[in-house]
Amino acid sequence: MKLASRRKGRDGELVVVSRDLMRAQAVPEIAATMQAALDDWEEVESRLQEVYGRLCAGDGSESFVFDPAALAAPLPRAYQWLDGSAYVNHVELVRKARGAKMPDSFWSDPLMYQGGSDVLLGPRDPLVGASSEWGLDFEAEVVVFLDDVECGSSAEVCAQAIRLVGLVNDVSLRGLIPAELGKGFGFIHGKPPTAFSPVAVTPDELGSSWRDGKLHRPLRVHRNGELFGAPNAGVDMTFDFPTLVAHAAKTRPLCAGTILGSGTVSNRDREAGGCCIAEKRMLETLESGQPETSFLVVSEEVRIEMLDEAGASIFGAIEQTVVQTEN
Amino acid sequence: MKLASRRKGRDGELVVVSRDLMRAQAVPEIAATMQAALDDWEEVESRLQEVYGRLCAGDGSESFVFDPAALAAPLPRAYQWLDGSAYVNHVELVRKARGAKMPDSFWSDPLMYQGGSDVLLGPRDPLVGASSEWGLDFEAEVVVFLDDVECGSSAEVCAQAIRLVGLVNDVSLRGLIPAELGKGFGFIHGKPPTAFSPVAVTPDELGSSWRDGKLHRPLRVHRNGELFGAPNAGVDMTFDFPTLVAHAAKTRPLCAGTILGSGTVSNRDREAGGCCIAEKRMLETLESGQPETSFLVVSEEVRIEMLDEAGASIFGAIEQTVVQTEN
Numbered sequence: 001m002k003l004a005s006r007r008k009g010r011d012g013e014l015v016v017v018s019r020d021l022m023r024a025q026a027v028p029e030i031a032a033t034m035q036a037a038l039d040d041w042e043e044v045e046s047r048l049q050e051v052y053g054r055l056c057a058g059d060g061s062e063s064f065v066f067d068p069a070a071l072a073a074p075l076p077r078a079y080q081w082l083d084g085s086a087y088v089n090h091v092e093l094v095r096k097a098r099g100a101k102m103p104d105s106f107w108s109d110p111l112m113y114q115g116g117s118d119v120l121l122g123p124r125d126p127l128v129g130a131s132s133e134w135g136l137d138f139e140a141e142v143v144v145f146l147d148d149v150e151c152g153s154s155a156e157v158c159a160q161a162i163r164l165v166g167l168v169n170d171v172s173l174r175g176l177i178p179a180e181l182g183k184g185f186g187f188i189h190g191k192p193p194t195a196f197s198p199v200a201v202t203p204d205e206l207g208s209s210w211r212d213g214k215l216h217r218p219l220r221v222h223r224n225g226e227l228f229g230a231p232n233a234g235v236d237m238t239f240d241f242p243t244l245v246a247h248a249a250k251t252r253p254l255c256a257g258t259i260l261g262s263g264t265v266s267n268r269d270r271e272a273g274g275c276c277i278a279e280k281r282m283l284e285t286l287e288s289g290q291p292e293t294s295f296l297v298v299s300e301e302v303r304i305e306m307l308d309e310a311g312a313s314i315f316g317a318i319e320q321t322v323v324q325t326e327n
Numbered sequence: 328m329k330l331a332s333r334r335k336g337r338d339g340e341l342v343v344v345s346r347d348l349m350r351a352q353a354v355p356e357i358a359a360t361m362q363a364a365l366d367d368w369e370e371v372e373s374r375l376q377e378v379y380g381r382l383c384a385g386d387g388s389e390s391f392v393f394d395p396a397a398l399a400a401p402l403p404r405a406y407q408w409l410d411g412s413a414y415v416n417h418v419e420l421v422r423k424a425r426g427a428k429m430p431d432s433f434w435s436d437p438l439m440y441q442g443g444s445d446v447l448l449g450p451r452d453p454l455v456g457a458s459s460e461w462g463l464d465f466e467a468e469v470v471v472f473l474d475d476v477e478c479g480s481s482a483e484v485c486a487q488a489i490r491l492v493g494l495v496n497d498v499s500l501r502g503l504i505p506a507e508l509g510k511g512f513g514f515i516h517g518k519p520p521t522a523f524s525p526v527a528v529t530p531d532e533l534g535s536s537w538r539d540g541k542l543h544r545p546l547r548v549h550r551n552g553e554l555f556g557a558p559n560a561g562v563d564m565t566f567d568f569p570t571l572v573a574h575a576a577k578t579r580p581l582c583a584g585t586i587l588g589s590g591t592v593s594n595r596d597r598e599a600g601g602c603c604i605a606e607k608r609m610l611e612t613l614e615s616g617q618p619e620t621s622f623l624v625v626s627e628e629v630r631i632e633m634l635d636e637a638g639a640s641i642f643g644a645i646e647q648t649v650v651q652t653e654n
């Protein structure tokens with residue numbers, strides 16, 4: 001099943017979307033918003049699946065043309081956005097780029113930060129350019145949307161709480177991050193609002209690509225129409241999603257609607273390319289002594305997408321253009 | 328005006344509370360929840376004030392006895408909880424206790440972390456004891472509840488977005504914090520759910536105690552019935568609330584319902600006592616070479632309250648008892 005939120009008020013309007021991303025249908029009689037559906041998942045799931053089944057079978061009497069430009073994030077504002085750093089290879093490279101050594105414990109103790117969740121961007125929302133010294137970068141990731149999780153739950157239990165899967169652009173301001181990390185308290189300035197894929201999908205929709213708590217498909221990133229990277233999200237993921245969820249729930253419960261991210265997807269195989277500019281700059285520095293690839297500037301375009309084995313888009317594409325700051 | 332949320336479903340039921348904290352009234356025809364009121368503040372404020380006026384004047388025909396034990400947090404789950412460290416004196420002492428030096432920049436660049444906001448505790452909810460090695464501590468703070476704030480807003484503009492003021496116990500697990508700070512990404516384990524005062528009040532309710540973007544009243548903390556500290560929240564607050572809000576909004580907008588905290592209240596005048604155990608332990612270490620005061624254990628009680636000039640409770644009291652973990 002594929003779900004999305006059409007722009008409407010502060011929380012959007014829940015819509016069920018056909019597998020081919022061509023048609024959509026609002027379901028106010030089942031759940032008005034995505035959060036309402038996640039709050040009451042056991043009650044509403046089968047009814048949403050029925051609508052999805054009819055929509056995919058071509059019964060579109062109550063449906064309309066699916067338009068990604070009309071979408072908000074699946075949760076336009078969420079109660080929680082936690083982002084792990086499961087591809088430890090990426091963390092090591094980015095730390096090197098900052099001249100910082102990565103502790104060995106990072107291979108066994110997941111790195112994770114609490115992100116701002118009060119304003120989340122839709123798949124076509126612009127990226128605000130802001131000051132060029134801020135170093136605007138994208139980070140392509142896989143995320144899961146959770147049901148309630150009790151404090152202290154095991155990874156096995158946490159695996160059962162994964163309701164939906166999606167993609168994000170975890171926008172980063174590289175120029176502001178080193179100073180914030182030095183303070184130790186995480187990110188307030190370094191991570192402006194995160195952008196989401198048009199739809200979020202139930203794990204069953206991913207078939208055998210969803211196994212071992214990971215999504216085994218290449219995550220394709222384009223910059224200005226050129227392929228920037230397509231590393232496989234199922235490869236070199238040191239911590240699987242259930243492990244990340246259990247880490248988050250060690251000393252507190254998690255509320256339904258919590259969004260948890262994988263961190264920037266990254267493969268040791270350099271031929272795959274990367275999912276953020278910072279990693280590429282680090283590799284350039286290691287090869288030639290200095291970075292060559294610049295951070296994003298106004299009018300540049302970023303596209304993030306994942307295709308199934310038949311070449312069809314699973315989540316639809318995040319397509320963002322950098323615009324001038326309003327200030 | 329004083330507002331609270333009675334336990335009901337996931338988001339509670341908004342109630343208007345009389346100034347003397349004796350009577351309350353639900354207002355479903357105005358706003359069903361606190362978040363709904365904050366989402367539409369300009370529309371609902373005067374109508375809520377009318378109810379408050381009638382309630383304070385003794386017209387309680389639709390009211391009931393106000394019972395703090397029946398309350399959730401004002402926002403039982405919020406879209407954002409940001410906590411500053413405005414009492415830099417406290418930060419310096421806690422860092423000393425960890426054997427870490429505080430950078431001079433902390434006197435001009437506010438320290439702030441993004442806290443978990445998906446599960447917030449009511450004023451009588453228990454504190455979960457968990458492992459004694461985790462070092463359970465309280466932190467008494469003042470918080471503000473915000474309206475929408477545009478990205479890049481000045482402190483002057485941010486001052487106008489403060490809708491409500493309240494108190495919190497920013498529960499901390501001292502044993503888990505040093506390792507997390509070393510990772511640089513903020514707190515995932517060190518800060519379990521935060522507990523809130525029974526009511527949140529509009530700034531006009533605070534009279535001349537609310538000035539210069541600070542709340543100038545002693546914050547009284549009792550541990551097991553004995554006064555632990557009563558430092559004045561308006562004294563030694565290096566960064567006022569509007570400055571903290573502007574810091575938070577530097578690279579992103581803030582959504583209505585954002586809660587922003589002052590950090591643990593702390594005065595240079597040691598006679599005032601403190602608002603957390605960690606600070607007291609540091610002072611003991613500086614005086615006698617080792618800490619004497621222990622962290623919280625099962626069955627201990629914490630009470631956090633603020634009185635007005637006439638000795639009446641402004642926000643009602645946070646009263647929590649430590650219980651055994653369920654695990």
